[in-house]
Amino acid sequence: MLLVLGSDHGGFGLKTEIKTFLAAQGHSVKDFGAFSKDPVDYPDIAFLVAQAVARGEYERGILVDTTGIASAIVANKVFGIRATPCADLTTLKSSREHNDANVLCLGAGLVHADQAREFLGVWLSTPFAGGRHARRVDKICQVEEMTMKRTGVHSVRG
Numbered sequence: 001m002l003l004v005l006g007s008d009h010g011g012f013g014l015k016t017e018i019k020t021f022l023a024a025q026g027h028s029v030k031d032f033g034a035f036s037k038d039p040v041d042y043p044d045i046a047f048l049v050a051q052a053v054a055r056g057e058y059e060r061g062i063l064v065d066t067t068g069i070a071s072a073i074v075a076n077k078v079f080g081i082r083a084t085p086c087a088d089l090t091t092l093k094s095s096r097e098h099n100d101a102n103v104l105c106l107g108a109g110l111v112h113a114d115q116a117r118e119f120l121g122v123w124l125s126t127p128f129a130g131g132r133h134a135r136r137v138d139k140i141c142q143v144e145e146m147t148m149k150r151t152g153v154h155s156v157r158g
Contacts, residue, residue: 001124004058006032006049007108008042008071011064014108014116018062021117027124030058046074053102054080060124061103068107075103079148082140087111092119096126098133099140 003022007015012034022029032048034040042065053061061083063071068085075083083103086092087110095101104123106116128134 002028002030002057002059004030004032004049004052004061005063006045006061006071007034007064008045008066009034009037009039010066011071011106011108012037014106014111014113015062015064017113018064018106018116018120021120025121042070043074046071047078050075050078050081050083050103054078059102062120063103063105064108065105066107066109068105068110072103072105075105079144082137086119086123089119089122092123093126096123097129098136100128100133100137 005015005019015031015034019029019031032052033045046063049061049063052058061075063075063083065071068087072083072085075081081103082099082101083105084091084095084099084101085105085107086095087107092104095104104119106119111119
């Protein structure tokens with residue numbers, strides 16, 4: 001799978017572990033930073049990752065900050081993104097099966113490396129269930145379309 005990663009300085013260590021794990025699993029991984037523990041602003045990196053996924057350059061994105069919440073908020077501002085913070089297997093699996101989440105946001109302060117590897121295995125292998133969930137995801141997209149039109153924002157999907 002073609003994946004894009006990003007983190008702030010708080011997520012740098014876990015992101016580095018994730019990158020190594022994903023590469024060992026045979027995934028193609030692009031890292032958009034941070035590249036050290038030096039302070040960076042999470043909105044900048046979350047926006048880059050979300051845009052790249054929304055444009056279809058990558059199949060899915062993974063963001064890491066201290067809680068996963070801040071990056072999810074930013075990523076969800078990008079048209080076409082369904083980003084979710086997850087700190088347990090139930091919400092993680094549901095994010096894929098029910099919501100077709102395309103960006104996973106992990107909190108380095110909540111999830112240790114072994115959990116992250118388990119989470120990624122589940123998240124990347126869980127398909128979207130479709131059916132009644134497809135109707136609901138379509139409604140999410142309709143809300144997004146209406147909101148973007150009202151604000152004058154144009155889709156990055158073309």
